[in-house]
Amino acid sequence: MPADERAIIHVDMDAFYASVEQRDRPELRGLPVIVAGLGPRGVVSTCSYEARRFGVHSAMPTAQARRLCPDGIYVWPDHARYEAVSDQVFEVFHEVTPLVEGLSLDEAFLDVTASQRLLGSVESIGQWLKATIRERTGLNASVGMGPNKLLAKLAGEISKPDGFRRITATHAAAELAPLPVGRLWTVGKVTEQTLHRLGIRTIGELAACDTARLASALGRQVAGLQALARGQDDRCVEPAQAEQSIGAEHTFDVDVAELAMAEAWLLRHCERIAARARQRGLQGRTVTVKLREPPFETYTRQARLPAPSASAGELFGLARGLLVTWWKAQRRPRLRLLGVSLSGFAAERQQDLFDGAPDRRVTDQVQDRINSRFGTGSLVRAGVLKTREQD
Template structure:
């Protein structure tokens, strides 16, 4: 069977780069995209800001202590979404097998591509050049035979670079790859691995499948495959959904209380999406993904449409109370709405259905 050719495109510091494009006089300054408030968290940090230790999901209060001179810009999700659509238009010139992960990253299957370019590395280079020429923004790319390896590769030569991992070099690459580079391995899991003497992905080869399942639960099955460079997931093109949603994948695992600080950003983005689509909604769903890829969801349906963004945020926080307490950490948080109706009907006071 012919190996697949998968590209993972990841925009470089996307939100911050967009703001710097709009305000080029800030180019060499530490720029932070965040609402400036005591409970706010960073949405994105420019590369100069990262040199001070600032990063996504960090509380703004902490960031101000580390870098008092940082410039704070509130997020403009409408603009980010417009540019993301522009980037996806570029993707569609090369393939229709596109799986968006967020506004700033996506998988592309270019095993067969519209331009009959023989090498995936050339496709990635052409896409990155088109993005730069048409948006003024840089992107990094990983090229590999599967999604797992492509995602790791895209981070290898950031920013504005690409890394190619051909099938014949996968085993040697994984042998020395730090185990913490596996997507989903957070601090807690990494500490457990270190206690077991697992420091690289290659170290996982010492364990049989059953041993890894006993140690890490269901995630052990996936760890067994990933240690051998196996990832059979196909690139799944997005389809029109009967809901509107938004989500954030964070660079590190966080406890529940910390990850819920992203709710104001998600609620604002979601409300703006609904307004642009001229839709109102009666149901919301909160989604969390744990470090071992378990998905937790909680939903609520109301007797009438939620009237504004503040009501949406309040409903999301109310829904979050139903998430299980404990020591789990989370890598992704998402918020979605359904039971969509066109705006135009009178919006009654909303209350939760029993």
């Protein structure tokens, strides 16, 4: 199908983690909220628009954010809660089209070309998405629409926050021309600096520049860059492939030197990834433990379960053996980071009704029900409790 006949929607939740915190804690609304690691090695995950006015942004060291915004509200990330909200958002996406390409927990492309026959124009679909997400989650989403991914994403970005905008193929050149060249997809810092040295600072200037002059500085990527500058983008929306692995990890503010504490964090990770696997109807067979010594030497240890599983107890039993073996082999064991992941997935198998062995999964099922009703983390195994002292 010609690119100008496609209908692509880009949805991006506004300041997602911070917005979830403000939704769940009304006293934070209107305040500069920074979701970040709070230790000396912490990094900002995201922040509210109130905090961005002080120059705070994602991926900034938390220490720098504190200097810029000393009166901000600093909050530890609650990834399990954000994932639960993300699942709600993606359920809305899939009610519109099966062609959903997730970019992160809070961002996706949707190809709604065929959906228009049943649901109306791309604007109607975009309005429904925005309103339904707001109704079900209480959060704002910025919605951009266009004939391709480039224009849809730019439309959403330039209308944030709480954005809603469509860029058509006819008006693409005029819409793109005044934007900084760094806003263009594939233009990173190095390419941006090269273009600036050539006197090119806007997308319009890039589109109009002599190709031969650009080629001497940028080489083969010139044709593709200038096509993008004219609003041309042939990339298709690629629905997510089957999940390859589910993992969790934690970087410690103070290096862990006690095996018991490392085991407690390992159990916490196993509970989290096992719960996520069960939510997705998956069972995995391969357990991988990631261990990082200070300053940055990383090891991985891997083993296979006898049969696919999503039981936290079974995952922990295997992972703990890998951790202990590594720990005992070190002269002076210290951990800066510890993680665990589950892979080698198979569809969840039906339990054998005639299997008389004790079912360790009953504990997981009870935990799932309680945490679903009262909130993630309401019920955990006793071994996890000591990790909360570091939260």
